[in-house]
Amino acid sequence: xxxxxxxxxKVLASEVCMSFGRAPYFYIYETTTKMGDFIENAAASSPxxxxxxxxxxxxxxxxxxxxxxxxxxxxxxxxxxxxxxxYKSTLGSIQNNIDAYMDNKLAVLDQFxxxxxxxxxx
Amino acid sequence: xxxxxxxxxxxxxxxxxxxxxAAVAKNSVYVDCDVEEPNGHLFFKPVEIxxxxxxxxxxxxxxxxxxxxxxxxxxxxxxxxxxxxNKLIVFDDICHSCGGCIMLCPSHALTEMDKxxxxxNSGISEKVKVIxxxxxxxxxxxxxxxxxxxxxxxxxxxxTVIDCPPGSACIVMESIRDVDYCILVAEPTVFxxxxxxxxxxxxxxxxxxxxxxxxxxMAGENLIERFCSxxxxxxxxxxxxxxxxxxxxxxxxxxxxxxxxxxxxSELLKTVVKEVEHETVTHS
Numbered sequence: 001x002x003x004x005x006x007x008x009x010k011v012l013a014s015e016v017c018m019s020f021g022r023a024p025y026f027y028i029y030e031t032t033t034k035m036g037d038f039i040e041n042a043a044a045s046s047p048x049x050x051x052x053x054x055x056x057x058x059x060x061x062x063x064x065x066x067x068x069x070x071x072x073x074x075x076x077x078x079x080x081x082x083x084x085x086x087y088k089s090t091l092g093s094i095q096n097n098i099d100a101y102m103d104n105k106l107a108v109l110d111q112f113x114x115x116x117x118x119x120x121x122x
Numbered sequence: 123x124x125x126x127x128x129x130x131x132x133x134x135x136x137x138x139x140x141x142x143x144a145a146v147a148k149n150s151v152y153v154d155c156d157v158e159e160p161n162g163h164l165f166f167k168p169v170e171i172x173x174x175x176x177x178x179x180x181x182x183x184x185x186x187x188x189x190x191x192x193x194x195x196x197x198x199x200x201x202x203x204x205x206x207x208n209k210l211i212v213f214d215d216i217c218h219s220c221g222g223c224i225m226l227c228p229s230h231a232l233t234e235m236d237k238x239x240x241x242x243n244s245g246i247s248e249k250v251k252v253i254x255x256x257x258x259x260x261x262x263x264x265x266x267x268x269x270x271x272x273x274x275x276x277x278x279x280x281x282t283v284i285d286c287p288p289g290s291a292c293i294v295m296e297s298i299r300d301v302d303y304c305i306l307v308a309e310p311t312v313f314x315x316x317x318x319x320x321x322x323x324x325x326x327x328x329x330x331x332x333x334x335x336x337x338x339x340m341a342g343e344n345l346i347e348r349f350c351s352x353x354x355x356x357x358x359x360x361x362x363x364x365x366x367x368x369x370x371x372x373x374x375x376x377x378x379x380x381x382x383x384x385x386x387x388s389e390l391l392k393t394v395v396k397e398v399e400h401e402t403v404t405h406s
Contacts, residue, residue, distance in 0.1 A: 049201025049216040056195065056204045074213055081206040 003029045003101065004063035005094050006054075010038040012095040020068045020075060021050035027094050028061050031102070051075035059084065067097050067106065076112040086110075123398055124275070126301040126330075128286040128294055130317020135307045135337035135361065138371055140285035141165045142378040142387040143305075143394075144250050147281040153271055154254040155297040156287045157240065157264035164374045168245025168252040175241050176255075176267045178219040179234040183210045187231035194223035194232060215262050240267045242274070251280075268296045276300065290324040298325070303398045304332040305358065308346045315345045322355065331401040333358040335390065356397065359390040 006023030007014045017023035022044045029036035039061060043053035051071075055078035058066060066079070066086045079086065087106040089097050100106050127140040137154075141162050144152035154160040181194075181203075190208045202216040203223060214237060224232045240257040253274060255267040264287070275282055286297040298304055304325045308318040318334070325332040332355070336346045339360035350357050361367070370377045377383040 043201065046201055047199060049198075049213065052204050052213055052216065053201040056201075056206070059204075059206055074216070077213070078204045078206055078211060081209055081211060 001031045001065065002061065002063045003031065003065040003067060003098060004058045004061060005029070005067045005089070005097060006041070007038060007094055012036075013093050015092075016067070016069060016089040016094060016097055018069055020066075020071050021046075021052075021054040023054070026054075026058060026061065028063060029098055049074070052078060055079060065101065067101060068109065071109060071112055073112045073114055123303075123395065124278075124282045124284065124301040125303050125305060125394060125398075126284045126286055126298040127305045127307060128298065128321050128325075129288060129307040130290060130320045131313065132288040134288075134309050134314060134317070135335070136288070137162055137165070137285055138337065138361070138377070139305060139307050139335055139387075139390075140283045141376060142383070143391050144281070144283040145376045145378045146384065146388045146391050147250075147283070149249045150281040150283065151251045151253065151275060151278055153275060153282060153284045154252075155268050155271060155284055155293075157255040157257040157267045157293075158287065160254040160256055160285075162285050163243070163245075163252055163254050165376050166245075166247035166250060166252045167374075168243075168247040168250075171243050171245040173241050173243050175238045176270050177236040177238045178217075178266050179221065180214050180217050180219060180237045181212055181221075181223050181232045182235045183212060184231045184233070185209065187229045189229050189231070191228060193226045193228065197222050197226050215260070218263065219266070240264070242267065242270060244274075264293055265296050268293060272297070272300060290320045294321075294324065295328070298328060298330060301330065303394060303401070304330045305394065306332055306334045306355075307337055308334055309338045310336060310340070310344045310346045312345065315349055318346060318349065322353070331397065332356075333394070333397055335359045335361065337361045338363040358393050358397070359386070361386065 005027045006017035006020050007025040007027045008017045023041050024044050025038045043050040051074045055075040067089045069089045086109040088109040127136045129136050144150045154162040188210050192205050195203045195205045200216050200218050202213045204211045239261045244253045255271045257264040287293050306321050308314050334350050335358050340363050378387040
């Protein structure tokens with residue numbers, strides 16, 4: 001099973017990124033092999049629709065689980081078409097959050113925000 | 123002659139200036155391009171309103187024809203499409219209606235569909251033609267409405283005053299594209315000055331002749347006057363900070379219809395017309 005987590009930096013000690021769509025990286029962790037990789041989030045610099053593109057990247061990585069502090073409506077719409085489950089991250093590092101998930105300590109994320117679109121105007 | 127009235131922030135006095143200029147010009151056209159919250163009509167109270175819908179083109183997918191090649195997904199700069207498990211999802215709200223995905227689709231799975239995003243209301247108030255654009259709540263961009271508004275007045279011979287949206291983004295650029303002159307309305311606060319500097323940059327970039335109207339003007343040291351003199355910008359007029367004017371305006375009345383303020387706005391109009399004629403002479 002694969003877990004995806006938005007990351008501020010490419011290290012396991014990194015904090016979980018506060019933004020899903022505009023996180024610089026995603027950490028993709030395989031629970032069976034206990035191995036993971038950081039992938040770049042090409043959506044981070046998008047002029048718009050970052051959530052949609054980031055969701056596409058996460059789905060393409062074949063993640064089954066997403067651990068994130070928050071998630072926008074558009075990204076949630078993409079995930080709805082898949083079997084991916086979303087959990088709300090807790091304070092702490094990426095490693096802390098993987099451990100918390102494995103210990104069944106994370107809650108399901110079921111509130112999606114309307115996004116921060118149009119900030120800056122276009 | 124087409125005049126645009128703009129400012130870097132809302133609440134500075136764009137509508138006050140636009141409405142009153144159109145009112146003193148009499149045989150004129152007032153165009154409300156502030157499509158997110160048009161309010162000029164509250165002053166003019168136009169009658170004989172004609173309404174027309176404005177729509178944009180958005181892609182719709184025929185899933186039987188979609189090959190899942192993702193050419194559309196990769197092309198879209200706004201990420202309005204996602205391909206999930208061979209299902210293509212279109213996000214209308216993000217789509218900028220460029221039509222690129224439809225052109226690229228090798229299997230003709232994408233076609234255009236009309237989506238209504240707002241409307242244009244046209245009416246008459248004494249001798250002023252009042253045209254307002256209204257963007258439906260939740261829509262991403264009012265630019266298609268502004269394009270439609272401006273196409274309506276492209277051949278207009280009468281004095282036309284365009285009440286722009288606040289700010290200096292794309293929607294304002296679209297509004298000033300064809301105008302002869304830009305009137306920048308500013309209020310003498312630090313925030314007002316910052317926003318004036320932004321729209322000033324914009325009109326210079328577009329190479330539009332321009333001048334400043336200082337609203338809420340009070341005697342004494344004035345931030346905006348200093349900025350204008352430092353940058354050699356013409357100050358067209360100063361509208362005094364008076365509760366009487368504020369009251370007339372907040373009652374939804376046109377100040378220029380009162381004896382006291384008629385002179386202020388008719389002088390402003392004369393000054394602007396002179397500026398435009400001067401520009402025409404020096405640039406021809």
